[in-house]
Amino acid sequence: MSLFLWILQIVLALLFMGIGGQRLTRSARQLRRLPWTDGYPPAAIRALGAVEIVAGLSLLIPGLLGWSPLLTPAAAAGLVLLMALAVAMHLRRGQRQAAVLPAILLVMAAIVVWGRLTQLH
Structure with missing residues (x-):
């Protein structure tokens, strides 16, 4: 079970750090092209990217x-x-x-x- 959780954590961490990195490095014009960003300022999207990077790192660093x-299940709960x-x-925007x-x-x-919580007991 521990190996499976580590694999899951690594996959999630890589995904969130990659997505978050894109949100931090794309231009405002590129961010506005994404359909879900309507109504959200670029600063909010960049803040979301920073949160995703921190969450991704938080899935790995405590265990390593x-x-x-x-800390790891807390980060995962935040995600x-x-x-x-x-x-x-x-769903609210009809983007199923x-x-x-x-x-x-x-x-x-x-x-x-x-x-991870089960392993604590």
């Missing part, structure tokens, strides 16, 4: 450095919340297909939360 074992909000936003990836990431992060 032997820090508090609660569950973030992805739940993303799914809700896409765009809600699929955040829903999958939500489930993956929830598995990390459950698995």
